Amino acid sequence: MKKIKITGAIVLAAALFASCADTDFEAIPVDKLMGDSLTTTYTIEQLKTEFMTDADAYSDTVRYLGGLYTADLIKANREVVISGYITSTDTEGNVYKYFVVQENTPNGQAIKISIDASGLSGVYPIGQKVWIRCNDLYVGKYGESPQIGLKYINTERFKVKKSTGDTIYRIEPGRMPLPVAQSHIHAYGMPDPSVIVPDTMTIAQIRASSYKKLVNKLVCIKNAYFTGREDGKILSDADMIFAPSTDGVGYPQSRDITDGTGTIIIATSEYAKFAGYKLPASTYRGNITVIIGWYRNYTDDAGDWQLTLRTLGDLGAGFENYIESVK
């Protein structure tokens, strides 16, 4: 229904323009104004199942062969097209050089698209429907968390194989240049942020889930609050903010939240607009909407969830007074 309404508005606008100026060129056909529409041929799950491998010569050990860092070419003799709606925004700097696309189907999944450009939300705002033609792109895992991009050989992370003397670099999914992204990503229609409704989950439910299915999805945790701890450690008064400076080290900073069912971390970049804001006191409780993340850096670590706030506005009902206090 919404689509029809929008179409109507544009037709009306086109008509208005048509009536007040003589044009010596053909008006752009309405269907072209909407962008390119493709046919979806793969679900995100199918894409991952078919093309993403566990081939990680750098991280793999005798005990673990799951693949922490991978990048596999999406090579097929037919169109590999996934689709979904954008759920992320980089307007507050916490999401940087990627967007997340989520399927609005039952059991739909989500995946991160890594692009070497900032300000992506100007072109790909929340709620934008996109088709992504994945042929010749790479799908891989970064700390076990899947994303689509290109292949990146991390020359700062390597090991030398004793038997052969070969240097084995860590292979990661890397950011695709903007022109590559533009030729593979097809946005269609006006953005509608209401299409993707975050799943409501408790922290216990998140923890009990398979990260392979849940990662990158938008989730709302109710009755949640910040505890003032970082991975269980009590924060000093000076560090009682979302993300103190790491002096350029650059990894996101963990802040624990709980809803009574368990504890989980919200990870925030020191470059986020709200990085320096005072952490909400534990007396503020309510809805926290997040993009679910997962990170496993070492084969002998268990890996853990890390949640991302897209904007401070993801602290919803229950945090109104807090938002007011930091404005």
Next chain:
Amino acid sequence: MKNFNKYKLLIGTLALALVGCSNLDESAFEVIEDTNNVIYSETFENDLGEFTTQNVSGEQQWVYNSSKYVIMSGYVSPTDYANEDWLISPEIDLTGLSAAHFSFDHAARYFANILTDVTVWISTDYVTGNLPATATWTQLTTKTFSDPGSWTFGNSGQISLTQYTGQKVKIAFKYVSTSKKAGTWEIKNFLVEKGEAEIVVGNDGSEEFPFTVQEAMLNQTNASAWVEGYIIGYLWSGVQTTYHFSADTCTQATNILIADTNALSQIYVAKSMAVQLPSGAVRTGLNLTANKANLGKKVTMYGMLSSYFSAPGLKSVSYYKFEDGTSGGTKPIKAIFSETFANSSKGNFTIENVNMPAALSYIWTPTATYGMTASAYKSPTDYESESWLISPAIDLSKVTSATLMFDHALNYVANAANKLNYISVWMSSDYQSGLPASATWTRVIVPTYPAGNNWTFVSSGNADISSMAGKNKVRIAFKYTSIAGDAATWEVKNVVIY
């Protein structure tokens, strides 16, 4: 100060002299304060400077860190190593001075017992390069160090050296760790200055200086202390543990939460501490189910600093008082002297073995949780022995009566009728050092002895030692004896004189 005044006078005179004959900018004659109070300074910005290190035990050592401090840690991820390491200053000349003090910035974290593992010492006879044990060292009294909770450096506060003026001294930072727990100590900006130390009294958990909630959370020593904070809510312990910062619907009477603030926008779970309310007057007076008006009130409590709900907590609270004077429970006695013997520490007690068979290497020995333990049994033999555990000198000169209390347990007494021959408590006002026979001792009448055949600790009850009141160097001694064929085990802890 004298120099400073001279300058002032001189500059003042100059200013007066010049003022009449030119319109020079007056600011050119600002009094420059004489800041040359520094006797010795080492920032540790570039290296260890003139400081030296002594690695008494353990592989790790004091080292310079390029982040501009010195650091000692017996923790090498993921293992704790036992260490004793000294960082020792060069000679600091205090001759010709009437008062001096020093201070430093530091951060000490993750110690098993910060009070004994992180200490500062002074010596007038230490020769640089030798092991510390080759010299006489005296521990300096500092304000109570505590884990700051982050790696932010804090100042030590000024530590007086006035007692050592006229001498040349060396100051040492002594680090101790065990294979169970190895903390990390970082130090910078060591500064020795002229003048009296301005000593800012820190909270020590006493009734006069109760711990803040933050201090209480950082000093989870399992010892009892006074803690002051605001009642801000309670913990619901069901299937889920939830922090409630309100009293409205509270039905949980067994605990409350306290914090250093009662401003709702400042309260964090991480900065609030759960307080166990034992049944009786404390629970009746404090719980938020029956006393909703207690929410937000400031309260001072006496209890044990111990983990509760898997987080730093205050347990077994026996007494509380509100700002308006309302109180409940039993107010703890104010000790003149106390020694828990907790955490394998014998405190400042000394051991004198009057008769120790060659087969034994010790009779009295500290233990982690049973206090000081005495035994002359070494499998399979009960040896004849006599060993004294003697307190440091205790000043009872300002009291007219005194009482001794302690907890003890006794086991393996072959003949229970003889137990009073084996364990006894003595007091003396003229003991100096060395063997106990050098002094006059009077036996203390101990009201309650343990049964002798189990590990149950019993309280000694109130043992009157008022005959020592008015004396300034009173010693209490725990005398253990055994005979061949009957060597019991005696455990003593929580010694209090009040």
